[in-house]
Amino acid sequence: MQTNNLKGLSLVAAAALIASSANAAEQIKESYHPVVNGSPVTLMKDNLITQKLGGRMLNLDIWAGEFITFDNNIFNSRTNEEDDTILSTAAGLLLQAGERGLWDVRIESQIQRNNYSDHSTYNGTEGFFRVRGERDFSPALKGRVSAGYDKSYDTIRNVDGIFDLERYNAGAGVTVAPSPFFTIDADYRWFGQRRDHYRTDTEYDEHAFTIRPSYAITPNTKVYVQGAFISTNVLENHYNDANTWSLVGGAAWHYEDSAQVFGEVGVMTMDFDSNGTVTDHRGDSVTRPTARAGGWLALNEDVKVGAEASYTVGIGAVTTSSEQSSYVEITRVAVNAEYSPGAGRFTVKLTPFWTHNSPSQNTSFREYGATLGVTYSLIDWFNMSAGYRYLNTKYSDESSYDRHAFMLGLAATF
Numbered sequence: 001m002q003t004n005n006l007k008g009l010s011l012v013a014a015a016a017l018i019a020s021s022a023n024a025a026e027q028i029k030e031s032y033h034p035v036v037n038g039s040p041v042t043l044m045k046d047n048l049i050t051q052k053l054g055g056r057m058l059n060l061d062i063w064a065g066e067f068i069t070f071d072n073n074i075f076n077s078r079t080n081e082e083d084d085t086i087l088s089t090a091a092g093l094l095l096q097a098g099e100r101g102l103w104d105v106r107i108e109s110q111i112q113r114n115n116y117s118d119h120s121t122y123n124g125t126e127g128f129f130r131v132r133g134e135r136d137f138s139p140a141l142k143g144r145v146s147a148g149y150d151k152s153y154d155t156i157r158n159v160d161g162i163f164d165l166e167r168y169n170a171g172a173g174v175t176v177a178p179s180p181f182f183t184i185d186a187d188y189r190w191f192g193q194r195r196d197h198y199r200t201d202t203e204y205d206e207h208a209f210t211i212r213p214s215y216a217i218t219p220n221t222k223v224y225v226q227g228a229f230i231s232t233n234v235l236e237n238h239y240n241d242a243n244t245w246s247l248v249g250g251a252a253w254h255y256e257d258s259a260q261v262f263g264e265v266g267v268m269t270m271d272f273d274s275n276g277t278v279t280d281h282r283g284d285s286v287t288r289p290t291a292r293a294g295g296w297l298a299l300n301e302d303v304k305v306g307a308e309a310s311y312t313v314g315i316g317a318v319t320t321s322s323e324q325s326s327y328v329e330i331t332r333v334a335v336n337a338e339y340s341p342g343a344g345r346f347t348v349k350l351t352p353f354w355t356h357n358s359p360s361q362n363t364s365f366r367e368y369g370a371t372l373g374v375t376y377s378l379i380d381w382f383n384m385s386a387g388y389r390y391l392n393t394k395y396s397d398e399s400s401y402d403r404h405a406f407m408l409g410l411a412a413t414f
Contacts (some may be wrong), residue, residue, distance in 0.1 A: 032061055033347065033375070034089045034110055037069045039387035039407035040373040042347050056099045063382070064091035065411025067112075073402070074119065075177035076393065078362055078401040085117040090411075092127075104134045114153075124164070126152045136185035142175040168192040173210075185212040193318060203235035204317045206251060226266075232315055239317035240276035245269050248290065272326050278316065280361040281326040287312045288329065302341040309333045316359065332356075339376045349373045365395040369403075385409040 032043045043063050067090060072083040092110035111127035130148040137143060147170040153163070173187030191206040207230070214224035230244040250264025268290050274283035294308030311331050316322035334353040340346065353369035369391035377383045387407035394400035 032094055033349075034063065034092050034094075036065065036067045036112060036385075036409060037086070037088060037387070037407050038371050038373065038389045038405065039067055039069075039383050039385045039409045040347065040349055040375045041065065041376040041388055041409065041411045042377050042383050043411070043413050044342060057097065059094070061094045061413060062091075063093070063411050063413045065089075065409055065410035067385075067407060069407045071405045072264040073401070073403040074116075074122075076391070076403055078393075078398060080356050081401070082119065084119050087115045087117070089113045100298070102136055105132070107131045111354075115177045120181055122153070124153065140177045142177075143173070145172045146170065160297060164196045166194040166196075168194075181216045183214050185214070186210070187212075202238060204239075204298045205233045205235065206315075207231045220254045220255060221251065223249075225249050226264075232317070234276060234317050238276055239278050239315075240282055241273040242326070243271045244315075245271075246290065250292075258298040259296070263293035264287070265291045268388060270313070278324055278326055278361075280324070286327065286360075287328075302312075303337070303339050305337045307333075319357075319359075321352070321357050321365070322359040322362050324363040327360050329358040329360075330355065331358075337414075345377045347373075347375050363395050365393060367391060381413045383411045383413075385411070 032041045033114060034043070035041070041063065043061050062294065067088040069086045069088065070083070071086065073081045074084050075082055088113035093108070095107040096105070098104035107130070109127070109129045111125065113123075113125050115123050122162065128148065128150040130146075132144070132146045134142065134144045148168070150165075150167045152165050168294050169189065169191045171187060171189035173185060175183055177183045187208075187210045189206075189208045189210075191208070193202065193204040195202040195204075208228060209230075210228040212224055212226040214222050216222050224244075226248045228244075228246045228248075230246075232242045232244070234241055246266055246268040248264050248266030250262065252262040254260040266289070267287060269285060269287045270281075271285045272281050272283065276282065292308070292310040292312070294306065294310075296304060296306030298304045305406060309332070311329070314330060315327045316325040316327050318364055319328050322328050332353065332355040334351065336349070336351045338350075339348045350370065350372050352368075354366070354368040356364070356366040358364040369389065371387065371389045373385065373387040375385040385408070387405075389403075389405040389407075390402055391403040393403070
């Protein structure tokens with residue numbers, strides 16, 4: 001219901017903005033980057049409708065393209081390496097509308113059809129739909145709602161199989177600001193996952209409640225404490241239900257629109273039920289620390305760099321590496337760099353990463369790799385893109401193996 005209401009609101013707002021004054025429109029020259037199989041796409045934002053009308057704004061991008069990917073290890077496996085060429089037809093849209101200081105709506109959607117040249121069993125459709133809306137009721141009160149649906153392929157590692165993964169989410173929250181220096185954010189979020197595979201079919205629901213008071217020490221520096229309660233329900237009872245409590249303290253600093261640094265540490269307690277068939281920690285409580293730090297920096301108008309390091313704990317039912325594990329400890333370090341001169345017609349993105357996954361019962365493994373994407377708009381409505389993705393995986397009891405993927409694409413805006 002919230003998704004339908006927001007969609008209707010944004011379409012009504014778009015019609016009103018167009019009708020009010022076409023001549024008063026001011027073109028905006030910025031770039032937008034959807035991604036298809038790791039290959040980025042640049043779409044210049046003056047293609048279809050992009051208008052600023054006083055304090056109001058409307059932007060609509062619609063695009064479609066053809067993409068080809070060669071993957072040398074589609075099963076991500078050491079013992080059963082199979083390569084294939086995948087042809088993908090993709091399309092998407094981005095709608096943004098708002099009025100300064102009053103409301104803002106963003107709708108983004110993408111769909112793609114993948115056809116495998118040699119493994120047609122895995123042909124299928126994937127994509128997503130996401131909507132977010134914000135409303136400023138007063139300087140001291142803001143509200144927000146969101147909803148989304150994602151469908152993708154996923155793999156169980158070292159298993160000859162690809163399965164459908166569907167994820168749903170919806171949420172609502174408010175920000176209360178009793179003073180310019182003190183704010184309180186309160187949010188509720190529902191998350192659902194449906195995973196279809198002959199070995200680990202899973203229906204999983206999660207309800208999360210979060211409260212986060214924060215205080216601005218200076219105009220650029222904020223400190224905060226966040227408490228959360230998460231109730232998880234595994235509907236098919238393979239995994240165990242769980243209740244999770246967490247408490248995190250953190251700080252963030254920013255300098256205008258050119259730099260930001262943040263860091264937080266906390267603790268998380270998971271209380272597992274005994275209603276599932278996963279035996280480890282069934283009926284027990286497990287406490288683990290959590291930590292996250294990172295930031296980004298705009299070196300100049302054309303170059304931006306960023307990095308993030310984190311140690312988190314995830315419920316086993318959500319991951320693909322924990323068929324018999326209650327939870328997974330994940331350590332991750334990622335770096336990103338972007339070069340996009342001028343109006344963003346040409347863009348290069350590089351994202352190296354390293355991660356270590358330690359399930360509570362299954363074999364632990366580490367991975368590292370990188371994605372490199374290059375995209376160029378020959379003219380405002382036509383884009384060429386290329387990408388390369390590398391992944392190296394090593395289990396604690398096996399030798400490592402590599403995965404390489406090369407992508408090329410053409411896309412147009414209508």
